[in-house]
Amino acid sequence: MGKKILMVARDAAPSRAFERFATGLRGEGYEVVDFLGGGKPLKASDNTITAYVQGADLVLIGMASNPDLAREELLAASTANASGIPWGAYGDVPGC
Numbered sequence: 001m002g003k004k005i006l007m008v009a010r011d012a013a014p015s016r017a018f019e020r021f022a023t024g025l026r027g028e029g030y031e032v033v034d035f036l037g038g039g040k041p042l043k044a045s046d047n048t049i050t051a052y053v054q055g056a057d058l059v060l061i062g063m064a065s066n067p068d069l070a071r072e073e074l075l076a077a078s079t080a081n082a083s084g085i086p087w088g089a090y091g092d093v094p095g096c
Contacts, residue, residue, distance in 0.1 A: 002057030004031045008049060008076040010069055012039035013092040014062025021060075035072065042072045053079040059087040 005025060007018040015036040022032040033052055035044040042049075049072055053059055059080040064070035073089075080087035 004057045006052050006056040007034040007060045008073050009062025010037040010042055010064045011062055014090050017090060046075055049076055050079050054083055056085060059085055061089050063089050063091050
């Protein structure tokens, strides 16, 4: 696997978790780009997210509390899936 990882999360909990994870990954030599809302709307456009997904080796998304809030996360996952790029979702609730 390559060393470019994209993280996309809107809600506060996955944003905080991804911040910590990104720090560790960068320390291991990974290039990490993150679009994290910290509980607020993401500032990145759909085109920007799509472009970064297509240049990533791995995409990680949070799981916002409802589909409307998860729009950018779902965009990142569906773009990665359509492009054959591995992706995964971070769940922060018990039983997830």
